[in-house]
Amino acid sequence: MATPIHLSRRTLLSLAGLGAGAVALGGCGDSGSDSAGIEWWHIQNTDPMLPVWAAFAEEFQAQNEGVGITITPLENEAFKARLTTVTQAGDPPDIYHTWGGGVLRQQVEAGLCQDITDAVAPWRDILQSASTLPYEIDGRLYGVPFDIGMVGFWYNKTLFADAGITAPPQTWAEYLEVVGRLKSAGITPIALAGGEKWPGHYYWAYLAMRIGGVEALSQAAEDDNFTTPAFIGAGERLAELVALEPFQQGFLGASYGEPDGQAAAMGNGDAAMELMGQWAPAVQEEASGVEGGLGSDLGFFPFPAVDGGQGSASDAFGGGGGFAIGRDASPDAIRFLEFISQVDKQRRAVATGAFLPVTIGAEDAIEDPNLAAVADTLANASNFQLYLDQAYAPAVGQEVNDRVAELIAGQMTPEQVAEAVTVVAQR
Known part of the structure; x- marks a missing residue:
């Protein structure tokens, strides 16, 4: 059993709602090339974040000709069930939602996701240090956060x-x-x-x-x-x-x-x-x-x-939402995570009211006084416990x-x- 992660958390779960099918965005290029296509599973399957994630993918494709992103938005529990099926088959998506902790550890031990420590190192300092902790396994990084919060x-x-x-x-x-x-x-x-x-x-x-x-x-x-x-x-x-x-x-x-x-x-x-x-x-x-x-x-x-x-x-008590990189994903997948982690993208996500920021400098995008209260409570937390599940x-x-x-x-x-x-x- 993995030891629970304590932060001195955690964003959190994402929005729940109705399931949705895969959406292939333009610019897929050669679908037979591993470097041309990114399969992305996330759980923001309702407004306000569903269209925001889609917009980020479109913007990334516009700046990276020949790289296509196929998005599969899933409801929380449906995502867990479907991810279990594909990981048991040894075929995880290129980018997929993770809450870190014991579930991520099992995926790491099964060789299903990439160690991205070195790839993220050049830009990791733009992220709040506490936000990355749920995705560290034995001192190595296996996920990039996009949200942090508490219950x-x-x-x-x-x-x-x-x-x-x-x-x-x-x-x-x-x-x-x-x-x-x-x-x-x-x-x-x-x-x-x-x-x-x-x-x-x-x-x-x-x-x-x-x-x-x-x-x-x-x-x-x-x-x-x-x-x-x-x-x-x-x-x-x-x-x-x-x-x-x-x-x-x-x-x-x-x-x-x-x-x-x-x-x-x-x-x-x-x-x-x-x-x-x-x-x-x-x-x-x-x-x-x-x-x-x-x-x-x-x-x-x-x-x-x-x-x-x-x-x-x-x-x-809470958690953070992040993304792991599947074992067969191309470097383009990690570059996409860097893209959505930039402060301007974080501000756009935070402005929806669905997230609290993980990128340093995006705090000014919090508009809701209640979310500001959550952020303040979290900032003054004496300790942090990741969701038990x-x-x-x-x-x-x-x-x-x-x-x-x-x-x-x-x-x-x-x-x-x-x-x-x-x-x-x-x-």
Whole structure:
């Protein structure tokens, strides 16, 4: 099992939505030449970033005659499944999305992606040093970041005010009180995409961090043991929340980015909170169809502290989005990553509201005050933990998502969840 990456994170997940097919852009040249074609898989398959990525590819082709880029935008879970299929066949795309961590380590050990340390060295200093850490394996670089961020609570200020809540909670006990007050006011406290499972693991991971500190998550990886007080306690506190029945109707089957899913419930004002990464405002607007989303009614606060916990309330949890280079890709693929990493391209991406910058000097493109708050919180984080379903080996990460989903559904106890994850880790 790979040790979780701690940054002193992490951008984040990307937008979820409907799957899309491959789009071949002009300028492909000789399709039989390895140097002429770049196959690029990404997960920004909805607005606002879908057209931005396409524009970058077109601009790169215009400047590099004979180099063509075939883009395959995929929804998050569909991407994971399809990438698993092609990597098992030993045929990864030339450029593909990666969150780094344990999944990337497995790809490196299988010889599926290129060591790009030396190729990126001439321009690596334009990137924030912390942003590249999830893509370093044994001191070598295997991916280039395009986003960095963290997970926290997004909330509807008007709904909080309607329930008489004047400030975001600072502790888990206060958070449970907020949930109770919202319910008493007839307001759905939390939107959750229970059908997709990964959003639920955010609660379990953050609670384990707050109880045991990031060191507890690292130690679990080293010992292949999740039956420790940090993880058992995380399950117990999550079970306390579930017992309050805080989620929207039908949450167990809900998606994240669909019109009837988690993000839409927030964007429509049908729920007061969601625990999600910095991309949340953009997906709320897209999924709900409400222009501008919640606008000034939307606020952000970090995950609360747990009374008596060893973890700091300033420890951040999240991840970054990056791109790895497939083992058979031509040098043109790395040149394309350099192209989209330039500060002018980063500013254009950041201006969509979907990303936080990884290129030094692009910070001035952050327009949304909530995203600026996320960036400030991340900048002042005392430590950083990568998403557990990426930090750990893929089988362990999937087990975390699946078993936590069962805990939220009332089908497993905290102890059973911890034991099940441990069993998979020790295989």
